[in-house]
Amino acid sequence: MKTFSYLVPKTLDEAVSLFESHSDRVMYVAGGTDVMVKTKQGKIAPDYLISLKHLSDLDKVKMNPDTNELIIGALATHRTLETSTLIRRQFPIIHDAVQHIGSTQIRNVATIGGNIVNAVPSADGAIPLIALDGVAKMYGPNGERTVDLIHFFEGPGQTVLEAGEILTEIIIPSQSSHTGGAYQKVGRRAAMELPLIGVGIVLTLEPDSAVCQKARICLGVAAPTPLRTLSAERFLTGKVLNEDILIEAGNIAAEESRVRDSIRGQAWYRREMVSVFVRRMGLKCLKRIEETN
Numbered sequence: 001m002k003t004f005s006y007l008v009p010k011t012l013d014e015a016v017s018l019f020e021s022h023s024d025r026v027m028y029v030a031g032g033t034d035v036m037v038k039t040k041q042g043k044i045a046p047d048y049l050i051s052l053k054h055l056s057d058l059d060k061v062k063m064n065p066d067t068n069e070l071i072i073g074a075l076a077t078h079r080t081l082e083t084s085t086l087i088r089r090q091f092p093i094i095h096d097a098v099q100h101i102g103s104t105q106i107r108n109v110a111t112i113g114g115n116i117v118n119a120v121p122s123a124d125g126a127i128p129l130i131a132l133d134g135v136a137k138m139y140g141p142n143g144e145r146t147v148d149l150i151h152f153f154e155g156p157g158q159t160v161l162e163a164g165e166i167l168t169e170i171i172i173p174s175q176s177s178h179t180g181g182a183y184q185k186v187g188r189r190a191a192m193e194l195p196l197i198g199v200g201i202v203l204t205l206e207p208d209s210a211v212c213q214k215a216r217i218c219l220g221v222a223a224p225t226p227l228r229t230l231s232a233e234r235f236l237t238g239k240v241l242n243e244d245i246l247i248e249a250g251n252i253a254a255e256e257s258r259v260r261d262s263i264r265g266q267a268w269y270r271r272e273m274v275s276v277f278v279r280r281m282g283l284k285c286l287k288r289i290e291e292t293n
């Protein structure tokens, strides 16, 4: 493996200025579970790695009491999210996703920010955050900016981040109390497995009725970037939700998906799984709404 210099800034500004002063062959690294694998495989050969691990303000999971938004720092590890009572109780869709990423050893070091910036179609962490209408906050040479997380991805391994920009936070807007979410990674094994398809759903009902006020369906591995199935979402909105309606929504989402054959699974099977798991996750959302109201 090629050698590299490892730089350890203590502040965001220091990190950005180190990036600018080593603009050739420089990369940020957080947990390193993607960076080190690719470096060992010779797919990347940075001369400098800038560690983000000491930017302690980015390692957080908390509610903003003024806005009731959930703030997830980009350096929060999957294990931090998995073991957070706040996440398990109030955002179980995130818990559904992070608990099955890699193994405990991977989750102990791998960060949610790295999962998002790596931008592979199979990233489990991104799908629930998009389904929750998450917003990505970034900081770089030109200051701070935000973008809706669904628009963060431009293609496999491609994001809107510009040179030197750091993903700092994901902000989840305040959720109505009649909201439920669920995520399922569909794979052949329960651990150490990338998804064949990932299905994340968030449903909000009108208070005291089963009428769907808002629906979000986000799929992983169904397109080059995370995909919201807008026709299926529109189909659900305004309807009294039951299993038959969710079956129809699943069929619409399957048609909207842009799944393809790969070494890990065939398109027809992936499409079938979208249909099945939109129904199942939809039912799980309804159960979670019932349990918390």
Ligand SMILES: Cc1cc2nc3c(=O)[nH]c(=O)nc-3n(C[C@H](O)[C@H](O)[C@H](O)COP(=O)(O)OP(=O)(O)OC[C@H]3O[C@@H](n4cnc5c(N)ncnc54)[C@H](O)[C@@H]3O)c2cc1C
Pocket: 027, 028, 029, 030, 031, 032, 033, 034, 035, 036, 037, 052, 074, 075, 100, 101, 102, 103, 106, 109, 110, 111, 112, 113, 114, 115, 116, 117, 118, 122, 123, 124, 125, 161, 165, 166, 167, 168, 192, 193, 194, 195
């Ligand atoms: C054995 C194994 C199993 C895995 N299983 C899964 C799985 O089940 N599901 C899944 O989704 N993933 C899985 N992964 C992939 C990986 O663990 C995750 O994508 C992880 O979340 C990456 O986070 P990291 O902190 O290690 O990223 P790093 O490797 O540190 O960085 C990844 C990329 O993001 C950039 N980066 C990191 N943080 C920031 C930031 N804040 N701002 C700007 N750029 C940043 C880096 O420059 C790099 O390009 C697995 C990996 C391994 C090795």
